[in-house]
Amino acid sequence: MTERLPGTERPSARAVADAIADDSTFAELPAVIRDAKPDGPLGWPGYDALRTRAAERTGEQESVVCGTARVGGTRAVLIAFEFGFLGGSLGERTGDRLEAAYTYAREHRLPVVPLVATGGSRMQEGMLALTQLQRVARQSALTREAGLAQVAVVRDPTTGGGWATLGAGADVVLALPGAQVGFAGSRVRPADADPAAYTAEAQVAAGAADAVVRPEDLRGTLGRWLRLLTCPSGTPAPPPEPLGDDAGLPATGWDAVRRARSPRRPRAAAYLDAYFSDRAAISGDRCGGTDPDGMLCGFGTHEGRTIAYAAQTGTATRPAGYRTAARLIRLADRLGIPVLTLVDTPGAANDAAAERQGAGPAIADLFGAVAGARTPVTTLVIGEGGSGGALALAAPGNTWATPDSYFSVIAPELAAAILKRPPREVETTADQLRIRPQDLVELGVIRGTVGP
Incomplete structure (x- = not known):
């Protein structure tokens, strides 16, 4: 996966997942199908047409693609956001897919890797979209209680509830250079806000993310983290040998x-x-x-x-x-x-x-x-x-x-x-x-x- 340059398209969800996964190991999980009312739960005029155009443009039926893959040899559940589908926003169908992915991870004892790129909750579904954050938080909490690791990659952009749940709520948070990351998206933050505060680098400096990782290093970094976090052991760590002088114990x-x-x-x-x-x-x-x-x-x-x-x-x-x-x-x-x-x-x-x-x-x-x-x-x-x-x-x-x-x-x-x-x-x-x-x-x- 290459870093997105100004004026170029963001990589698709599947391209991101394939770039993270070991060769040819990404396998999509079965999609959850929900019966939908015309124009969504609020009857928002034109919502169905928006989704249809998004599907035609991206080839996806929703804003997330979920599957399993090996990353650096460790099998994991990947949750890749498709920003081209309504800005990677979360709606009820998104929540269905996320819940199914987390459930699969717990059933098969797999770590979870959210690859986040989202503008937040979907306005056309109103509060029903916003409450998906509670649903996601619950799934994350259950996965945490099960002793399974969650390593998030925040991409450009990661804002709103997606950052406040799947991103910042992970055990380890990695960020791509220059990504817009923050709770407030660019269209809703104060006009005089410093844009530098809403970046991956700023979140690392503020202790909200662990590291900025170059796209070309992401697969190796993720593989290392997944290997390290999936090796439990009940044997105590032996103390290191001293590296100082061998003058013996102090006299006074x-x-x-x-x-x-x-x-x-x-x-x-x-x-x-x-x-x-x-x-x-x-x-x-x-x-x-x-x-x-x-x-x-x-x-x-x-x-x-x-x-x-x-x-x-x-x-x-x-x-x-x-x-x-x-x-x-x-x-x-x-x-x-x-x-x-x-x-x-x-x-x-x-x-x-x-x-x-x-x-x-x-x-x-x-x-x-x-x-x-x-x-x-x-x-x-x-x-x-x-x-x-x-x-x-x-x-x-x-x-x-x-x-x-x-x-x-x-x-x-x-x-x-x-x-x-x-x-x-x-x-x-x-x-x-x-x-x-x-x-x-x-x-x-x-x-x-x-x-x-």
Whole structure:
């Protein structure tokens, strides 16, 4: 599938499905036939003629084409929107097809891939068209409860209820470059609205979509995601081997702090690269925020099986980072995929912006996600473990630590300040806090150390 150029036609639904599918594997599901009243349920004058012309122009009888295919070797249900059929709008017949496709996916235990291009609900069917969104949301929810993945591709345009259900409601959202994506379509948004806010790139920046993917990379990217999200495992993830020096465990509390804060110490990206043979990232908290510099989340392959990861990067974690990690853990839990978390933060971001963004509720949400996970969660402390902002990501009873790390109720400097001690007593305070990896093992806070 090639990217649509200005002045050229959009690819048809079948062309999109064929471009996504492995060679000659797309097979259409039987269409659901509904008895129709003349000019639709509202008797809208000329509606039948509109549908007839749309069918003649596109060769389709409705605005979606549903079928099964293999994508990168993984069988899935594809839902491809035909924008040429009344702008890919949703009506009752569209809802029939969507419900049948989701039902088939659950019956055959298949992931669902909506390939969305729609202007929204069909005006000629009024509220009966709009209520199809509730119907679609119900089918998506049932599929989610069944533990099946949904990976959406939002094309140009994806607006209205199609974006607010099939698109943004998916587990992973991929977007084509430059696609118009937003709840408000171009004809209904304010005249002075910035058009750049209604693009695929803007939705990724706002945490509503995970990545912009070039059309030529879409089949491979989708295949990778489907493979990763359809490999459940009840075996916990093994903690990574340490990548730091082999100088043994720290002699003092302050030595532990110094080693954890060393700029030469390996960070999360190095651990993830060494641990996974390949990985795919999710991005965004679905609440308008991202924390790309503070939290890395996604799924990867380790020794032939899928493991989800949420990794702090050594900076103060922002609220969006905590919410993204909670989203990752809940998704992995629902799909039966074990989780690896890497703890490395001096603490949660505590500036005014972080408070306005809901730092406390975001941390609480992550504590809840970890506590409620049924899938096994493994944690490795690879650097600084600063207070509750670090503990929220740690697995109770299955947390490990590297020799160049520490875990503390509070940073030694702040502890000394609270106790009204002079700066010269910071190192002594670090010892008293018992924050070294071996101290944490003795106290029963962590399970053990990894490496020397």
